[in-house]
Amino acid sequence: MLLIRCPYCGERAEVEFSNGGEAHIDRPRDPMSLTDEEWAQFLYMRDNPKGLIAERWRHAHGCNRFFNAIRDTRTDRFVVTYEIGQPRPEVTPEQAAEAAR
Amino acid sequence: MSDVSVSNSLAVSRAGFTATPLKGGRRFALQGRKDTLEGAARAFGLSETPAMLKSAAAGDCTLLRLAPQELFIITGDAGLPEAVTTYLGTVPNSLVEVSERQIGWTLEGEKLRDTLAALSPLDMRERSFPVGMVTRTLFGKADGMVWRTDENTFHLEVWRSFGPYLSSMMDAAALDAAW
Ligand SMILES: [Zn+2]
Numbered sequence: 001m002l003l004i005r006c007p008y009c010g011e012r013a014e015v016e017f018s019n020g021g022e023a024h025i026d027r028p029r030d031p032m033s034l035t036d037e038e039w040a041q042f043l044y045m046r047d048n049p050k051g052l053i054a055e056r057w058r059h060a061h062g063c064n065r066f067f068n069a070i071r072d073t074r075t076d077r078f079v080v081t082y083e084i085g086q087p088r089p090e091v092t093p094e095q096a097a098e099a100a101r
Numbered sequence: 102m103s104d105v106s107v108s109n110s111l112a113v114s115r116a117g118f119t120a121t122p123l124k125g126g127r128r129f130a131l132q133g134r135k136d137t138l139e140g141a142a143r144a145f146g147l148s149e150t151p152a153m154l155k156s157a158a159a160g161d162c163t164l165l166r167l168a169p170q171e172l173f174i175i176t177g178d179a180g181l182p183e184a185v186t187t188y189l190g191t192v193p194n195s196l197v198e199v200s201e202r203q204i205g206w207t208l209e210g211e212k213l214r215d216t217l218a219a220l221s222p223l224d225m226r227e228r229s230f231p232v233g234m235v236t237r238t239l240f241g242k243a244d245g246m247v248w249r250t251d252e253n254t255f256h257l258e259v260w261r262s263f264g265p266y267l268s269s270m271m272d273a274a275a276l277d278a279a280w
Contacts, residue, residue, distance in 0.1 A: 008169050009153070012223075016238060061244050062236065062237050065168060
């Protein structure tokens, strides 16, 4: 069973959560000034890395809050979870190696 | 608020486990910012908002902190005290009565732990789920709220339409636990 640490409730089973896609994607302040390519970039283009990704998650069957997490897409190991609004935390080489293990 | 004939059909009774449908009382979901929840708790006569996943009693009302921004309030048939509704009339918040949405049971018996363990992956032993703790979680495939009211008693609530599903799940789990 995969455990995910909700910043508000602590460690819970994965079935209580839903994934909300890549994190830290800011909506453009003035969409009307964007070209179609720039708007498409915002709407559809995502990094899809092989390795560490920052994503939004929601504790859907718990406190219902969104939060952010850094996860390794190869191993599904979570490095850290943090509250929405906080900057993406630095990941140490040791943490990255552990997540890739 | 549950109809008696419906409630009785949702009761579970097996060796070492009983689930008794709750009767009466009303339910309110209050959402608001930190200061609003703090003010509401004080209007109930408490000194502070219950901590995350904790509960507090105030007269015949119980405040359950299900989320940072949310208090679930169980009251007697009279509903919320006037001091609380008066206070909430003065600040932005979302207060919804959900009495008819909820259905619940009191869970007891020496096979309680084994029965609960078959329904949820949460560790509900005393050390990680002490008396007074409350949370929403999944029971099988149903969203529910579980609250430990004392060492050997749990209070479980789900949305009404999950009632028959959860009562048959508990019945099957209790049968397994007793065997
Ligand atoms: Zn949570």
